[in-house]
Amino acid sequence: MTDPVEEYLDALADASRLRGRRLRHALAEVEDHLAESRAAHVAAGLGEDEAGRRAVADFGPVAEVAAGLDRASAPPLDRLLREAMRTFTLLGAVGLLAIGLSGLVAAAGAAAFGKAFVAGDVAGVTYTAARCADFQEYHPSRTCELAALRHHYDEVVGYRLDAGALGLVVLGGWLMAVRPWRRRSRPVPRALPEGFATTVGAALFGAAALVLLPAGVLELAFTGSRTGAGNAMSAGVVAAAAFAGFAASLWRSLRSRPA
Amino acid sequence: MRDARAGGERLKGNLDLLLLSVLAAGPAHGYAVIGALRERSGGQFDLPEGTVYPALHRLERDGLLEATWRRGEPTDRGTGRRRKVYALTAAGRTALVAERSRWARFSTGVGAVLQAVRPAPSAQSLRASAVRP
Numbered sequence: 001m002t003d004p005v006e007e008y009l010d011a012l013a014d015a016s017r018l019r020g021r022r023l024r025h026a027l028a029e030v031e032d033h034l035a036e037s038r039a040a041h042v043a044a045g046l047g048e049d050e051a052g053r054r055a056v057a058d059f060g061p062v063a064e065v066a067a068g069l070d071r072a073s074a075p076p077l078d079r080l081l082r083e084a085m086r087t088f089t090l091l092g093a094v095g096l097l098a099i100g101l102s103g104l105v106a107a108a109g110a111a112a113f114g115k116a117f118v119a120g121d122v123a124g125v126t127y128t129a130a131r132c133a134d135f136q137e138y139h140p141s142r143t144c145e146l147a148a149l150r151h152h153y154d155e156v157v158g159y160r161l162d163a164g165a166l167g168l169v170v171l172g173g174w175l176m177a178v179r180p181w182r183r184r185s186r187p188v189p190r191a192l193p194e195g196f197a198t199t200v201g202a203a204l205f206g207a208a209a210l211v212l213l214p215a216g217v218l219e220l221a222f223t224g225s226r227t228g229a230g231n232a233m234s235a236g237v238v239a240a241a242a243f244a245g246f247a248a249s250l251w252r253s254l255r256s257r258p259a
Numbered sequence: 260m261r262d263a264r265a266g267g268e269r270l271k272g273n274l275d276l277l278l279l280s281v282l283a284a285g286p287a288h289g290y291a292v293i294g295a296l297r298e299r300s301g302g303q304f305d306l307p308e309g310t311v312y313p314a315l316h317r318l319e320r321d322g323l324l325e326a327t328w329r330r331g332e333p334t335d336r337g338t339g340r341r342r343k344v345y346a347l348t349a350a351g352r353t354a355l356v357a358e359r360s361r362w363a364r365f366s367t368g369v370g371a372v373l374q375a376v377r378p379a380p381s382a383q384s385l386r387a388s389a390v391r392p
Contacts, residue, residue, distance in 0.1 A: 025328075025343070029289060029312060032342045036290045037308070060309035068313030072320065 004052040005034045015066035018073055026069050075191035083191040091201055093171040098242050100164010103157045106234035119152035120227030156231055195253045202246035205239045212236030274314050279355040286346035315345055323351035
């Protein structure tokens with residue numbers, strides 16, 4: 001005959017949505033309570049089995065207890081929102097830094113293969129006189145095409161580097177805001193699931209790499225020139241590297257989880 | 260049956276206050292908290308025992324209690340197994356003071372309303388008042 005306390009604990013484990021350490025701790029606590037309760041009923045004169053059944057009955061129906069334990073473990077909404085904000089701010093900073101890094105990669109590509117590699121126009125593009133005057137105002141050059149190239153290069157590299165600088169500011173602000181929170185002596189339970197940030201990061205950078213790298217490679221292959229292919233490729237290379245970093249971190253955290 | 264249900268609902272609504280009050284006397288594990296609640300209320304408060312643990316976990320989650328795992332003393336009734344012991348935090352003590360104050364205001368208000376209620380008039384007194392010119 002199975003022990004009523006063991007049966008109750010098994011049923012509670014099946015009914016609860018808790019997993020891992022939270023489930024283990026909850027079951028240990030309930031088991032401790034039922035053991036004391038049973039011992040008290042035995043001391044009052046009941047047999048072991050009857051005492052176990054009485055202890056289980058006093059504790060309450062499995063479904064109600066499991067639902068109560070699950071509800072109590074759910075993080076409060078304000079903590080969930082705060083943690084989500086911190087996570088997405090960090091991901092945003094990493095994204096801006098990645099854009100900045102792609103600007104450096106684009107500059108390196110321009111240094112190696114010429115500015116047209118990252119900022120050249122597709123063959124056949126022409127500009128109006130007014131547009132040429134705009135280009136020449138900020139990038140005086142021998143020809144309109146050269147002024148346009150310099151303008152596009154500034155956009156590709158300059159704006160990306162600006163984004164990278166903004167990313168450094170956001171990251172610095174995040175570190176200053178988060179550090180006092182992490183220094184608390186009592187750790188606050190995580191509200192978002194473990195691996196949330198790395199999963200989102202891997203997904204976003206993976207998608208970006210999937211779009212940008214083939215776009216650059218196809219442009220290089222089918223247009224037969226290097227005009228502007230480096231624009232997408234520089235971004236795609238950095239996106240792929242960021243994806244690899246997030247994916248490796250996610251893999252490590254998945255492997256370290258208990259079975 | 261209706262009285263028991265209503266009483267149970269009132270108890271659940273004040274469970275946080277009761278648990279914080281019990282733990283103000285010192286750290287205790289769940290079984291001891293439930294026993295203290297039953298004893299100090301003279302048997303009035305006798306919730307299904309399993310409903311107290313979610314409340315303790317919620318108070319811990321919200322920072323009003325902190326919990327540590329200790330090895331229970333192997334006694335005739337204890338088994339020496341690991342047990343979770345709860346204690347009030349500083350935030351818990353502040354919350355207890357606030358809850359006590361809220362309860363005092365609430366019970367004063369209820370008492371004042373109940374005192375002001377006159378007994379319902381009897382049929383005889385109604386007839387007597389009706390014939391007066």
